[in-house]
Amino acid sequence: MGKKSWIKSFLPKTLLGRSLVIIIAPIFLIQVISTFMFFDRHWNKMAIRLSYAVAGELVMIATLIERNPDPEYIQSLTDLAGDRLGLIISYEPGGVLDKTPDTQEPSRWAKYMSRTFTNELVQQTSRPFTVDVDFEEKWVEVRLQLDQGLLKASLPQRRLFTSTTYIFLLWVYGSSAILLLISVLFMRNQIRPIRKLAIAAERFGKGRHVENFKVEGAREVRQAGQAFLDMRTRIQRQIQQRTAMLAGVSHDLRTPLTRMKLQLALLGDSPDIEALKGDIDEMEKMIEGYLNFVRGEGNETPVSAKLLPLIDSVIVAGKRHGNSIHLQAKELEDLTVTLRPLAMKRCLTNLISNASKYSHEVWVTVEQDEPSTVSITIEDNGPGIPEDQYEEVFKPFFRVDMSRNTETGGVGLGLPIAQDIVHAHGGMIALDRSGYGGLAVKIKLPV
Incomplete structure (x- = not known):
């Protein structure tokens, strides 16, 4: 099977289907390219900026705690982080990190979602840390090893990943779906006159009467429909004229043949007369055959x-x-x-x-x-x-x-x-x- 045949086997067979492919395929490609560029440029940059800000906040808190490990100061610092930054901070003096950064991700999806934040933390601090993402609870937990203890921070996912991204994509694809639905309805209305014309032409080709066919649709479709009606009228008129002409010819030819048969009947019997009668009979059969051929199905319904x-x-x-x-x-x-x-x-x-x-x-x-x-x-x-x-x-x-x-x-x-x-x-x-x-x-x- 050639390349063209392979492509044709997947193409829709109807005009409506092919028209929808012409409409849907470019829109789909545009949406895919737009989505890719959106994630690559807007969403990725937003995630980097948010991760950079949160990582900077955590590194700053860790630095302040290391400089002043006083419990009262740490408590006031955690209260301030919770009120102003939305971070739930806890400090465990003498705590030790029980996981390494290479083994802390629970799944590929968690690894993918936390990769940007992890990269920002790596760039801003050399301290060991782990990042755990809980997608069900929509929280992110960070454990950061300090010199004299373990810093734990919990923050909502919206601090790292913008939530408007999915709303934007939903709006884009939703509006595209609505436009496609409108296009389908519009194309069905445009193709309906073509389908009616095809049915009428098929019925006329099978010798059946075409009733209630009206010229409608776009200008080109109306021209094709009117051309079909004109063609049907010309064909029917030619058939009627041909049938009427042959009927007259039949009458004109049979009249002298009938007179010849009567004259031969009055002449008696002889070999020559019988031969003439045979010729006349053959001429009558020929005329009848011509009429049957030209008449075809006639005006029978x-x-x-x-x-x-x-x-x-x-x-x-x-x-x-x-x-x-x-x-x-x-x-x-x-x-x-x-x-x-x-x-x-x-x-x-x-x-x-x-x-x-x-x-x-x-x-x-x-x-x-x-x-x-x-x-x-x-x-x-x-x-x-x-x-x-x-x-x-x-x-x-x-x-x-x-x-x-x-x-x-x-x-x-x-x-x-x-x-x-x-x-x-x-x-x-x-x-x-x-x-x-x-x-x-x-x-x-x-x-």
């Missing part, structure tokens, strides 16, 4: 119908002509599909009758491998079609060979008509080699 009864009716009609047709369906009696019944019936009739003409048996298999699609496979045990002509047979008026055309009297429009009908339903049609030795026509329709 899509409806929700059960698929198996429709297929079964086509098979029953085929069996009346002596064809051997087998239906294979797996518990799909209640499967409902949105389709144009007459157009789909014409499509299946063309395919099944075509398979029956060139084989002894035909198998129709209906399966639903996926919830959104249904597969219809029509197979036969006939001679089939060369694989290099699988695409060519879907071209209008293409004939596989002359002998096949002479037998059926077709004009090479059966498969193109079937393909147009399947595509009009939003489906796909393809040819393959049948497991029975002949041709397999595979259709996939959306459910």
Whole structure:
């Protein structure tokens, strides 16, 4: 997998998701960089200054006690430190420090939090000391070894670590979260018209009516929506004009053909007359084939119908002509599909009758491998079609060979008509080699 493919696999697939990534990613990077710079510059400097001040106070008290170890003086000094500095000071004459600075931290987090204060004490005094941080009680205890005793000092954590830091970060990230929420709501409203346009285009592509579609959204989205409506109007108008024109052509051509048939009927029977009658019949079939191809699904309205009864009716009609047709369906009696019944019936009739003409048996298999699609496979045990002509047979008026055309009297429009009908339903049609030795026509329709 290439680098680009690896990146694409992690990118959201929807426009909303990608838009949010475009918004969130820069904000997240800015927040991370800002937080790093804030801790590195502001918070760290504030911690150093606070630690420097507290360390200086403790060193000053220790120096004063060493200069004047009088108990009354020490008591007045500790009282003053508690009232003015917030330090709880106690002095133990003759006391000895029972821990060394290298082993006094109880945890990594305590070591990290007390590192700055410890460094300041090291810089300001050479006396042995320990620093214990109680995060639950939010107190810091310092033991400082003096020449004649042990100095103990307790102070709240706020003397060493500024509490406004977390409030500031909470405000920054909280405001960012609120802005992101507003961005999500705004982007959803902006993408909703695009989603409606996609649904409308998909329905129109499947040959279904598009109702209640309104042009809305940003200017570019409105332009795309209006272009879709204009395109739909032009396509529908062209189809109607083509159908009306071919209907008129059909009437104009059939009228002289009917007169010719009547005149030939009055002339009696002869080999030449029978040949002319055959030519006229072939011309009528050609005209009917042209009309069916151009008409397509016509103006038939899509409806929700059960698929198996429709297929079964086509098979029953085929069996009346002596064809051997087998239906294979797996518990799909209640499967409902949105389709144009007459157009789909014409499509299946063309395919099944075509398979029956060139084989002894035909198998129709209906399966639903996926919830959104249904597969219809029509197979036969006939001679089939060369694989290099699988695409060519879907071209209008293409004939596989002359002998096949002479037998059926077709004009090479059966498969193109079937393909147009399947595509009009939003489906796909393809040819393959049948497991029975002949041709397999595979259709996939959306459910």
